[in-house]
Amino acid sequence: MSVRVRIAPSPTGSLHIGTARTALFNWLFARHQGGQFILRIEDTDQSRSRPEFTQNILEGLQWLGLNWDEGPFFQSKRLDLYRQAIQTLLDQGLAYRAYDTPEELEAMREAQKAKNLAPRYDNRHRNLTPEQQAAFEAEGRPAVVRFKIEDDRVITWNDLVRGRMTWQASDLGGDMVIARAATATDIGQPLYNLAVVVDDQDMAITHVIRGEDHIANTAKQILLYEALGAAVPEFAHTPLILNTAGQKLSKRDGVTSISDFQQMGFTAPALANYMTLLGWSPPDAEELFTLADAAEKFSFDRVNKAGAKFDWDKLDWLNSQYLHQLSANNLTDSLIPYWREAKYSFDPETDRPWLEQLAALVGPSLTRLPEAVGLSRFFFTPTVEFSDAAKTQVQQAGVAEILQAILAALKAGESLTQADAVKALVTQVTKAQGVKKGLVMRSLRAALMGDMQGPDLVDSWLILHQRGFDQTRFEYALTLCSE
RNA sequence: GGCGCUGUAGGCAAAUCGGUAAAGCCGUCGAUCUUUCAAGUCGAUGUUUGCGGGUUCAACUCCCGUCGGCGCUGCCA
Numbered sequence: 001m002s003v004r005v006r007i008a009p010s011p012t013g014s015l016h017i018g019t020a021r022t023a024l025f026n027w028l029f030a031r032h033q034g035g036q037f038i039l040r041i042e043d044t045d046q047s048r049s050r051p052e053f054t055q056n057i058l059e060g061l062q063w064l065g066l067n068w069d070e071g072p073f074f075q076s077k078r079l080d081l082y083r084q085a086i087q088t089l090l091d092q093g094l095a096y097r098a099y100d101t102p103e104e105l106e107a108m109r110e111a112q113k114a115k116n117l118a119p120r121y122d123n124r125h126r127n128l129t130p131e132q133q134a135a136f137e138a139e140g141r142p143a144v145v146r147f148k149i150e151d152d153r154v155i156t157w158n159d160l161v162r163g164r165m166t167w168q169a170s171d172l173g174g175d176m177v178i179a180r181a182a183t184a185t186d187i188g189q190p191l192y193n194l195a196v197v198v199d200d201q202d203m204a205i206t207h208v209i210r211g212e213d214h215i216a217n218t219a220k221q222i223l224l225y226e227a228l229g230a231a232v233p234e235f236a237h238t239p240l241i242l243n244t245a246g247q248k249l250s251k252r253d254g255v256t257s258i259s260d261f262q263q264m265g266f267t268a269p270a271l272a273n274y275m276t277l278l279g280w281s282p283p284d285a286e287e288l289f290t291l292a293d294a295a296e297k298f299s300f301d302r303v304n305k306a307g308a309k310f311d312w313d314k315l316d317w318l319n320s321q322y323l324h325q326l327s328a329n330n331l332t333d334s335l336i337p338y339w340r341e342a343k344y345s346f347d348p349e350t351d352r353p354w355l356e357q358l359a360a361l362v363g364p365s366l367t368r369l370p371e372a373v374g375l376s377r378f379f380f381t382p383t384v385e386f387s388d389a390a391k392t393q394v395q396q397a398g399v400a401e402i403l404q405a406i407l408a409a410l411k412a413g414e415s416l417t418q419a420d421a422v423k424a425l426v427t428q429v430t431k432a433q434g435v436k437k438g439l440v441m442r443s444l445r446a447a448l449m450g451d452m453q454g455p456d457l458v459d460s461w462l463i464l465h466q467r468g469f470d471q472t473r474f475e476y477a478l479t480l481c482s483e
Numbered sequence: 484g485g486c487g488c489u490g491u492a493g494g495c496a497a498a499u500c501g502g503u504a505a506a507g508c509c510g511u512c513g514a515u516c517u518u519u520c521a522a523g524u525c526g527a528u529g530u531u532u533g534c535g536g537g538u539u540c541a542a543c544u545c546c547c548g549u550c551g552g553c554g555c556u557g558c559c560a
């Protein structure tokens with residue numbers, strides 16, 4: 001039987017990195033096995049689900065390159081299916097209606113807590129007499145549907161990541177609610193655990209791959225599979241992604257949704273690469289890989305059991321590796337939106353070659369895309385602010401003469417289209433002025449960039465020259481020399 | 484409180500059936516290259532596998548205990 005896996009996000013927020021990592025492992029496993037990867041939106045909780053979150057989730061998965069083979073399916077459109085299943089359980093006596101009010105349940109838990117007992121439903125409405133039921137109905141009390149959990153059951157499964165797992169049914173908290181409250185003749189909104197099982201069965205899911213925070217649900221769900229007469233799939237519980245403090249990464253930690261990472265200037269391949277490393281290690285030592293590469297090597301016996309702490313340094317390093325590899329062409333495409341947003345003046349069409357040179361110049365210094373804004377700022381403007389260090393440099397003895405000589409050459413029509421031409425000019429001026437080359441270079445840097453550090457000087461000059469900005473900079477620098 | 488999972492250097496981690504440890508990567512530090520910064524290259528740095536017992540010729544790997552971390556414990560998913 002071919003492998004069928006799914007990612008089942010709930011649209012109650014934007015695509016969380018934990019969900020995305022789960023999606024990623026599902027995807028990797030599916031691709032490795034030549035199976036199907038299915039997308040299902042779990043929006044049974046109508047009050048918390050939002051279409052814009054669904055949109056965000058879909059876009060995030062696509063951006064990361066996690067293409068799905070079927071779906072998206074929406075649970076909200078499959079409610080009848082769940083209700084049928086619930087009805088069947090009811091008919092078979094495997095589930096029953098419970099009329100407890102929230103207040104009664106609360107009181108029950110308080111009492112248990114006071115006695116230092118684990119809070120659990122005490123199954124008090126499991127064996128109601130027809131008279132008792134009628135009485136509750138006459139009172140107008142709504143009923144939830146509870147699925148019977150026999151305390152003496154022991155649930156075990158062979159987890160693909162964790163090995164043999166055992167769970168005592170008595171630790172599951174009593175008979176579980178599978179449908180929200182509704183009038184006693186109706187079936188209320190189906191709940192998560194029930195819907196998941198019905199869907200996974202209906203969609204013929206063979207492997208349920210999800211975060212370890214679902215381990216307890218797995219025990220409950222296995223009971224439901226059995227009650228519904230369905231084949232129990234394989235399970236794989238992946239480690240959680242932890243924050244620096246070692247807790248499950250949550251919204252409170254700030255940046256956690258994929259769109260946030262995208263906005264911060266991480267590239268999709270780098271993020272995906274990093275997420276793969278969170279809990280999985282490649283059989284070889286190669287840590288830079290594409291999703292396709294990882295899919296070839298992926299297996300659950302190399303998935304770690306302990307939670308993985310999120311490491312910004314390593315993500316940054318990985319992202320920089322990807323950025324450095326990018327061709328000038330691709331990098332330019334990625335950078336144009338940022339330059340635009342910074343309101344730099346350029347024409348993406350006619351300035352294209354110039355922009356690509358700039359991208360190539362700035363690229364090796366980038367860790368995240370937005371850094372290009374600051375790094376390339378002064379290439380877009382005729383003049384530039386001088387730092388104190390640059391000012392001091394320009395005011396050193398002999399610098400004015402050097403700049404004069406260069407400016408004269410430029411005005412004489414010196415054409416700087418090649419690095420060689422720039423170097424030749426520098427050498428020529430150095431000799432003519434009888435100074436050290438270092439002095440010339442540092443002065444040029446100060447005059448052209450208004451700062452003592454930055455990208456390669458020769459290339460920077462060539463780029464500025466094309467816009468005629470070198471002359472304006474030299475002229476301005478000369479006014480500072482005598483200040 | 485209960486139940487479950489988990490614990491290898493600052494972080495991610497490797498180490499087929501127990502075989503005598505910390506591969507690799509990030510970080511940090513240094514050197515080198517260079518007109519500067521970054522990148523690159525080269526090198527250095529960190530350990531007795533949470534702790535204590537036990538089994539064994541041999542334990543990170545098995546057993547017991549203990550401590551810590553996390554997760555779950557909802558008419559959320």
